[in-house]
Amino acid sequence: MKNLLKINGVLCIAMFIIMQLSNDQLSAQKWRSSIFIRHLENHSRNEVYVLGTLYKRHEQSKTYDLDALKKVIASINPQVLVLDVSPKELKEQKVYPGKIEYTKIIFPYIRSNKLTVYAGEPDEPMFSTIVNEATKAHEAFNKDQPVLSGSLEAYNKALYQLLIQSWKNVADANGKTTDQLLSAKMTLEGELIGKGQSESWKTWNRHTTDIVLKAVKENDGQRILVITGIENAAFIRKNLKEEKVKIVDIEDWLNKGNL
Known part of the structure; x- marks a missing residue:
């Protein structure tokens, strides 16, 4: 007991x-x-702007040409940049010819200002892995579904013509309507072309998001400008909001006369 x-x-x-x-x-x-x-909460002090650019299509837009882009960047006056270039492209300041805003506006701006700059695109071998997967998916789609492929190409061309003609200013180009239409376009492409496209797109935008989060963490209280292709912009904004990053509503900001 x-x-x-x-x-x-x-x-x-x-x-x-x-x-x-x-x-x-x-x-x-x-x-x-x-x-x-x-x-x-500490990092909510950052001002984070996400700006979509048009590459060669800047030459087609009267309201969002290279001069307008230059004015927007100067108006934001960033202390930190996250760019849709690879580490190699950033180091060499060389990009493929279609990215005309980089050689004519962005790289000269970097050289003239003291900034912290991040490459938002992946380095090798990740870069080629993603690009090759997407390329193979597109090639297979073009071969197996030539009629559908032609229809998709015509749709993309018509969509951009309508968007560019409808934009009254840079705010419209970076606004909710543009985001919704291009987001739907990219979602449709993923569904039609398959996982090689949709998963590559998701991985690419996730990588950019992670680089932005890194920039926020390493530059507390700084003004950060994320420059990305206009088709990526909606996805980057969505990703950052899900990560609780307080991004500036750039459409509203521009419409309030900050250009």
Whole structure:
């Protein structure tokens, strides 16, 4: 009987210790969570702008040409840039010919200003892996579905013609209607062309998002401008909002006369 009482006593003490440890662990988890929340709150001091650009199509738009782009960048006056170029392109300041805004506006701006600059596109071998997957998917789609491929090409051309003609200013080009239409276009392409397209697109935009998060973390309180292709812009904005990054509503900001 005495042995049984001793065993019960030991068990009670053990249970008390376990419960105390559990409470301590819970307190530690709450402490870590509060630190993480405070970390996010600290970084909410960043002004984060996401600006979509048109590449060669800047030459087709009267309201969003290269001069307009230059004025927007100067008006934002960023301290940090995240660009849709690879680390190699950023280092060499060379891009493929279609990205005319980089050679004519963005790279000269970097050379004239003291800025922290991040490459938003992946480095090798990730860059080629993603591009090759998407390319193979497009080639297979063009071969297997030539009529559908032609229809999609005509749709894309007509959509951009309508958008460019409808834009009254840069705010429209970076506005909710443009985001919705181009987001729907890219979603449709993913559904038609397949996972090689949709997964590559998702991975690419996720990488850019992660680079922006890195820039936010490393540049607390700084004004950050993310420059990305206009088709990527809606997805980057959505990703950042899901990550609780408070981004500036650039459509509203531009419409309030900040250009």
